[in-house]
Amino acid sequence: MRDIITTSLRHAAKERTLLIVFGLLISLCVIIAIYFGVRVQPSYNQVYTHYTSYGGVNLYASQWWYAISFPLFFMMIAMLHTAIGVKLYTLKGKQLATGFGWFSVGLVIFAAITLTYIVNVAFPL
DSSP states (O other), X not given: OHHHHHHHHXXXXXXXXXXXXXXXXXXXXXXXXXXXXXXXXXXSOOEEEEEOSSSSOOEEEEOGGGGGHHHHHHHHHHHHHHHHHHHHHHHHOHHHHHHHHHHHHHHHHHHHHHHXXXXXXXXXX
């Protein structure tokens, strides 16, 4: 198992565009995780965590410590999407893995914009 992982990483490391895309993804996720980690502060404010169109209440709120999961979310995306990208490169080739990498970067940017609005409500500057 270890040999399979190391050979997959070695083959993926030879492709410059793949390194650039997933390097950008990892660095973007780390920067955004640090940003949200600094923004979250203990308070009595409730953070909206769940929306449903059923029932009388549409928005459900939780305690501030729920916001700690935001930086963890970006770190999980960085690790898992990079691993999936390496696996895609091994099985399907450079083009699909690079496309998946750019999709992941777009997903991280979209999630960061959305979470910025959520964090601004709970923890204003």
